[in-house]
Amino acid sequence: MMMTLIRRELLNNLMTFRFAAVLLITLLLVVANTGVLIKDYEQRLESYNASVKTHYREIQEKETYSAGEVEVDRPPNPLSIFNVGLDKRLGNEIWISHNNVPTLWEARMNASDNPYLNILSSIDIVFIFEVVLSLMALLFAYDALAGEREHGTLRLVLTHSVRRGHILLAKYISAMLCLLVPLLLSLLLAMVLLTTTVSISLSADDFLRIGGIVLTSIAYLSVFYLIGLLISAVTQRTGTALMLAMFVWGALVLVYPNLILAAIRSSDIPQAKAVSAFNQIKQVWDEFDRERKQYLATDAFPGEDPTFNINGMGFFYEHFPEEPRTLLYLYNSMMTFGKLDEKFEREIPHAQNYFQFLIPSTIKTAERAWLIRKQALEDTLVRKANMKRVLLKFSPVGMYDAATQAWAGTDLRGVRDFFDAVRQYRLTFIDYLDSKNAFASQKWFTADAGAADWRALPTFSFKRSSIEINAKRALPDMFLLLTMNLLLFTIIFLVFIRSEV
C-alpha cells in the first residue's frame, strides 16, 4: 500500500510544470554561478601565488635581521565556491615580526585590485540553495494536503484502510525524492565543472566535505518542505496555504536575518573592558620602555642614543604605534644600515650588547601583552560577533549557512585556524633568528660585515583543518536541523491525525 501511495505521489509531482521549471532554473543558476565563482577563485589564487613570490623575494633581499619582517599570505579556499563565508572578506596578508603576536585584526588584503567591484556581491552555490530551493520546497508542499482536501481526493483515500501516518510519510518521501533531483543534478554539474578546472585540485577530504554540504542541504530542504506541509495541513484552501507559505518564506529567508542583525547593532565605541585591557597592555610596554631607557642610561656607552652614533646608508626609527579599537600597541623599531659611513669600531660592540638585551625583552613583552590582548579581543570583538551568529540560527537559514560554512572551512573558526598557524610560524621565525644568533650579531643592524642570511628560513605553509574538525564544527548545526525536521514532522502528524477531512 505504501509503495502505491509513494508511486502515485511521485508521478503526481514529476509530471507537473513546476518540477520542470524548478529543475531548469536551478541547473541554470548553479552552472552559471559556478562558472563565475571558479573564475573568481582562479583570480584570487593567481594573486595569492604572485604575492607569495613577491614576499619570498622581499625577505631574501633584506640585508639586516632587524629589517626582516616576513609577510605571509592566506591561500584562498577552493570550497569557498560552495559557501564563501568570510574567506573573501577578511584580510589575507599579514606581517610577522618578533615584536608583535599577529592576529586577524592586523591582516591586510592583497587582492583588492578594484575595491568598487566588491559592491556587486557575488553569490555562492549555498546561497542559491538557501533562497531558491527553499522556495521550491514550499511550492511542492503548499497543496499537498490542502489541495487534496479541496479536490475531495483526501476523503477518498482515507475511505480505504490506509493509516494517516502512511499518507504523510508517502507524501514526504516522494516530494523529497523530487526535490533531490534538481539539488543533486545541479551539484553534479558543478562538480564536473570543478574537477575539469586545472587550477583547482580537490583532495579526498574535500570530497567528503562536499558530501557534508550535500547532506546539510538535504536536511535544510526537508525543513522547508515540512514547514510547507504544516501550513498545508492547517489551512483549508490552497490559495491561503500558498499565501501563508510565501510570507513565512519571506519572513524566514529575507526578513529575519536582517531584522535580528539590525536590532542588535554593536556600537563602535570601545567598552570599559576594552579600555582597561588597552591600558594594561600600554602599561606592560611602558614598563618595557623604562627598562630599555634604564639600560641605555646605565650602559658603558655615554649618552642615551639608541643608535650609538652609528650612521650609514639606511635608516633608523622607533615608535609606539597604537590602534585602541583592536587593542594594538607595540614597540616598533628598526635600525638597518647597509654600508656604514666609517668603521665605528668602538660603538658596534655597545650596540650589539644593547640589542642582545633589547630583542629578547621585546619578545617577552610582546608575549605578555598578547596574553592580555587575546582575552580582551575574545571578550569584546569575537563574542559579540558570535552572539549574532547564534541569534541568526533561530531561522533554519542561519543554521544551514553556519553548518555549510563549517564544512567548507570558511567560517570564522576556519579563518582563525590560519592565524593560529601564523602565530606558530612566528615562533619558528624567532627560533630561526635565534639559531643564527641574530640578536647578538652586528648583522642585526648593519650589513657592513656581510648581509643577513635568509636562505634556510623555513617557508610558511597553511593546511586547512582536518575533516574531523570540520565535521565536529558542523555537527551541532546539522543536529539542530535534524531535530527541527523531527519536531515539524511530529507536529504535522498530530495536526493531521486530529483534523477533519
Add this chain to the structure above:
Amino acid sequence: MWHIAKRELYDNLNSLRFALTTVLLLALMLTNAIVHLREHPKRVQKYNDAVTGYENRLASYANESLYLLAQQGPGDLHKKPSPLHFCAEGGDAFLSGTVNAGDPFMYSADMTGVWKLSYPAVTPNLENVRPDAIKLDWGFIIGYVLSLVALLFTFDAISGERERGTLRLMLANSIPRHTVLIGKFLGALISVSIPFTLSVLINLLVISTDSDLHLNAEAWERLGIIFCIALLYMSLFLALGLLVSTRVRQSAVSLVILLLVWVTLVVFMPNTLASMTGEFSPSMLSGEFWKRYRQLHQELDEKYEDRVWSDNSDIKTLTARSEYFSLHVVLDERLNEDRLNLQINQFRHARSIIRVSPVAIVQHLLESFAGTGFERHLQFIENTQRYARHFREFVVDTDRKDPKSRHLIGIREGMAEKPVSPASVPKFEDTLSLSKDFNTRAMELLLLTLFVMVLLSGAYLAFVRVEV
C-alpha cells in the same frame, strides 16, 4: 472601470494577504527607522569630529607658516553623510569615506616633499568579523519585498477569476476588456499602495520625532521622488503579474512562473551578471601599478639626481628641488588618477549591464536621490579634486603677494615664512546637488517607465486575444 477597481480593492482589503503585507511592511519600515535613529547621530558625530580635526590641523599649520601649509596640505577630506541614508545604504561598507590630501613623501629625515591626493585602494572594513546580511534600507524593502508583494497581489487577478468562472460573468456585461484590465491594475495598485504608504508615513513619523535629524525641504522633495519611483516600480511588477496571469490557465502555475521570474530578475541578475561582466573591461592590477610607480620614479630620479641632493642651497639647487618635488607629486597623482579611472570605468561597465534588471535600476535611482552610493562617491571625489586645485592656487597666490619670497613652492628657503590667517585658507566643503543627479538618472527613470509600458501593453494584448 472605477466600479471594477473598487470591487478589486474591497476584495483585497478583506484578504489574508493584505493583512500579512501590512504587518510585514510596517515591521520592516519601523526597524529601518529605529536603526536609522540609532545609527545616524553617530555617523554625523563622527563626520563632525573629523571635520573639526581637519580644521584644527589646517589652522595649526597656517599659524606656523605658509611653507608648512604647502608641504603638509589639507589632510584627510571627509565625505558628508547623507540625511537620507535610511533610503539607500548604497554599499557604504565598501566605499571609503575619505580621500587623503596630505602625506608628503619623506626623502630623508630633514627633506620632505609636498602633499598629494591619494585614494584609498582597499575596502575599509577588513577586520569586521561579524556576520552580515543585506542592509535593511528602503532600497531593500522596495526592491525585494515590495516587488514580491506586488506579484502576490496580481498572480490570480485574471486566472483566478477564470478558474472561478466569474470572468465570463463579468465579460458578459457590456464592459470593454481594456477597462477590466485597467480596473484590475488600478485596484491592485491602490491596495498595495495602502500598506506601503502607511508604513512609509510611520517610518518618516518616527524619524522626524528626533529633532537632531532635521530633514530640510530638499530632503522632503527627494523623499517625494523616491516614493514616486517606488510606485512606478511597483506598477512594473503588477503589470508583470497581470501579463502572466492572463496567459496562464491556472493560478498555481501562474504563481510558479512569477516566482521564478522574480528570483531571476531580482535575486540573480544583478549579482551574477555583474560578476560576469566585470571582467570585460581592463583594470590596473596592483602589481602593474607598483611597476609603473617604480618606473616613473626611477626616470624622475635619474633626471634630477645630481642637481637636487647637493648640500649647498644656491638658487639653482633650490629651483631644481622645487621642480623635482612638484613633478614627483604630479606623476604620483596622475598614476593614482589613472588607476582610479580604470576602476571606475570597470565598475560603471558592470553596472550599466545589470540595468536589464529593474531592481538594479530602482536601487541606483534610490541611491542617487538619497545621496549615497557610487555616484555620490564620484561626486565626492570630484569635489576633493576641485578643492585640491583650489588649495594649490591659494598657496601660490598667497606666496606671490610676499615680496621677500623666492616663489619656490615646497622649499623652506624659497617660500614665505610668514603665518597665514587660518580664516583665509580655503576649507573643503562636500556638497551634493539634485540637478546633477537628475540628469544622470533621467535615463534610468525612462527605462523603468518603458518597462512598465511594455509590460502593460503586453498584458493588454494578451487579455484582448485570450479566450475566456
